[in-house]
Amino acid sequence: MTTFFDRITERSFSGRLDDVQHDAGYDDHPPRKGFFTDTSVCIGCKACEVACKEWNEVPDDGYLLTGMSYDNTQALGASTWRHVAFIEKPLDVATTDLGMPGMGPPVPAHPGEDQGTESGGANDDAGVRWLMSSDVCKHCTHAGCLDVCPTGALFRTEFGTVVVQPDVCNGCGYCVTACPYGVIDIRKGDGRAFKCTLCYDRLKEDQTPACAQACPTESIQFGDLDELRERADQRLVELHERGVDVARLYGRDPEDGVGGDGAFFLLLDEPEVYGLPPDPVVPTRTIGSMWGHVGAAALTLAGLGAASFLGRRSS
């Protein structure tokens, strides 16, 4: 039998971790599941956003038009578990700004499977490059939200995903500050934290998560994480061979600051262009040092208190 102390010290807080479920206490478990979102074939249809809302009965979070792009969803949040980003980036070519670039529909200059390339040719002076990407909770190997949850509402499932139990969450909001990707949030009016569950209910029935099921271009791929990583590596090689040098994988590396993402991406630009942090690190990576400094400061305070009584007695 493992003692409480063993459970604490055996757990790994950062770095590579090949069996995340075992680390969380599952002896016998299915393979780790995840998403590989290949943004090079995303067409920005938002079917994933809709399917997610429908299946998970996620309430609306306002019907505002942002005016900044076709993206009126803006960001992931308590009531947005898939978010399609639209990036309209002017190309680095000398053009005359005729005003309102990007307000017109994208004109496919190179009909083919890959988007993320230039729109417009001879008769389009805007010279805009379109990027679309469906963002989602990363289901980190070392999940900050789960690490800091004081109630145990957030837990690691047998599939290696990270899920909130709404019946336990007391809305302390610690997870919100601990996510290096800014994914999880408190739902206003409800008071509890919500985020993508990677369709835990569907996974238990051997079903594909709603967003992946709805994706018409297989930009969102669901499966065993090992297999997805292989598939992503092949896709990257393929794109590089075709001259798409800008293609890169994000969240694929099991040695990164969060021990790799359960949901990772193929991007066509720097991560921050998509609103993703370029080098995310789980805050808990330094938890040992943090407690060490807290301990030293507590001793300082105790010593300082004791020393205050050592001087002359004034009475």
Place this chain on the structure above:
Amino acid sequence: MSRGEQSMVPEPEFESYYGKPILKQPTWKTPDVPLYLFLGGLAGGSALLAEGGALTGNHDLEKVGRLAAAAGATAGTVALVHDLGRPERFLNMLRVLRVTSPLSVGSFILAPFASLAGAAAASQVTGLLPRLGRFAGLGAAAFGPPLATYTAALVTNTAVPAWHEAYREMPFLFAGSGAQAAGGLAMVLVGSDQAAPARRMALAGAAVDLVAAERILHKGLVTEPYRIGMPGTLMKAARNATVAASVLNVVGGRRSRLVSALAGLTYIGASIATRFGVFEAGRASARDPKYVVIPQRERLAARQATRQAEEDRAGAAGKHAAGR
């Protein structure tokens, strides 16, 4: 898509998604959470003063310390529960113990501290069960320093850049600020002849506070929010008040009850300003993507440079070996 305000130093270029934040804005409410940070320090420091007073026969100090510890812990607990999205579920905090969650560990510090400090204060006021009360006070004094400092881990074990990057200094800032607040309150409420230990504690706390705050402020871009805007004003006010209170304390604290009380109030004000300043600096740093992107880019570049240097060395060594 670089954005930035007018400043002396040119803003480094960085990209973002339409300037939108990468991190979520902390949902912790104000004044609840910064007030709790202050009250935790005040209560923890006061428990120490109370026990010191009891041990040295300084009964005025003991009494004030006991009451301040109990009142601070109670008010702090109320603030913390009020901050929850589902306050009726506050007891879920004690469902599990997670060393990776300072809020979880802190709940197991606050709960015994509040109980012990409450018992000690009740015994003090009623005169009932004096031995048990004394024992409870000793327990509260043991939990006091952890109560005053764990809150530093609470804010630094987050992805909020201005908080996280100060994780080495923050516990000392909070320890100093707590000592300052507890000493300050006793200086207000205890006659100056009995308040000597409180004056010394406040002065020593002020010194620790000033050094820790200076170190946090000089960490480059990532702690810029502590230097500008509203949090910058609060941090500056805290520093000036700490210095002013310490001058009053040293010059006239011993002789004049009025000066001592004035210095004490100023210490309390400084401690409150520090907590609100720290809290608001964190919120500002989560709001602007530059505090996420630029330091992370620099970290990546540094790592790449190290790797490149290693590869070059390995390459040179290989060539050297092949040349032979």
